[in-house]
Amino acid sequence: MLDDLAFILGLALLAGVELGLVWVIEPGLRGNAWLALPMIGGGMGLVIWSVRTLSVAGLGTPAPAVATQKLVQSGPYRYNRNPMTLGASLFYLGLAVWAGSWLVFGLVLLIFTALLTYIYVYESRELAARFGVKYSVYRCSTPFLFPRFPA
Numbered sequence: 001m002l003d004d005l006a007f008i009l010g011l012a013l014l015a016g017v018e019l020g021l022v023w024v025i026e027p028g029l030r031g032n033a034w035l036a037l038p039m040i041g042g043g044m045g046l047v048i049w050s051v052r053t054l055s056v057a058g059l060g061t062p063a064p065a066v067a068t069q070k071l072v073q074s075g076p077y078r079y080n081r082n083p084m085t086l087g088a089s090l091f092y093l094g095l096a097v098w099a100g101s102w103l104v105f106g107l108v109l110l111i112f113t114a115l116l117t118y119i120y121v122y123e124s125r126e127l128a129a130r131f132g133v134k135y136s137v138y139r140c141s142t143p144f145l146f147p148r149f150p151a
Helices: 002-025 033-057 083-099 102-131 133-141
Strands: none
Touching: 033 083, 083 102, 102 133
16 A cells, blocks of 8 residues: 555656646646646546556556566456556646646657557566466457457
8 A cells, every 4th residue: 555655646746847847848838727637637547546456456566576466457457458557648648738838748748658668568578477378368358558448
């Protein structure tokens, strides 16, 4: 539980850094709160749900030092393999929309593209080595990032 809280506090710290950058680089901008608030709230909700599911169902955390002991395929992980990253990207993109900064929006997209590339290459390999065939089946049946909901 303490690791979950530390992860959430880390996200909040990065949000403060992002907003600080906006106000330093592009002061006086006004964004679209009606579009941003659902992105921010939905993203944060998805991150919290994902972290909690890893903790309860996987007996671990998002941190590699305390990695999950079980392959998690429940909760948001039913719909895609990286709901925490999807939630965090929605959260930070929402902050950029709220601030009205296209520069920060672009930076967030660039950072998450690099992160997703890393996850796709490294984490997929590591999970395949750790969970074997079970992960291969999960990988083939569950989208990487954009959810596919049952009909």
